[in-house]
Amino acid sequence: GEEVAQTPKHLVRGEGQKAKLYCAPIKGHSYVFWYQQVLKNEFKFLISFQNENVFDETGMPKERFSAKCLPNSPCSLEIQATKLEDSAVYFCASSQKQDSTGELFFGEGSRLTVL
């Protein structure tokens, strides 16, 4: 498609439950990125993919967070055993080329609320 599509828009989970978010990058974009926005303003890089391969996962919490980009499927970000501090908006972005000056195209985000 022409836009990065993220689902669901809103997700509510009780503490300890699993949360899974999905992202379909723009058609033809081979690179996918996940960002976490906590408290409305603070963006944190989580992970990046080149096709189905992890490129940089330095921002991913070692425990509970995992992500995948499989062929012919939306990318996913999964949080096992959610905690209150996982409440945030999770943004997916995609790009066409591997370039530090390149533009990222962001989706509208998935808001996760952990109660």
Added chain:
Amino acid sequence: AQSVTQLGSHVSVSEGALVLLRCNYSSSVPPYLFWYVQYPNQGLQLLLKYTSAATLVKGINGFEAEFKKSETSFHLTKPSAHMSDAAEYFCAVSEGWGKFQFGAGTQVVVTP
């Protein structure tokens, strides 16, 4: 490590007045700098970027920014604010492909 600092979390401007959003960076290497805008309940949209070409960068919606190495700044301006400019603005520095360090953001309110 690279970082950006945005001065002022809220800016209120009158319609038609100058918009000035301040961003200072810290980087040990020549930086790639970006300004993104976020409208309510939406993702980030790129306004403009500096990639070591011209120091005065023009972007979309009438915005421009000037890279000043001596001041380690990359301030965003627009000569005449429009109501549609009300949004959150983020300055960012690239730490590598697709990996940005964002500032804390500046909320712009435009009053009639």
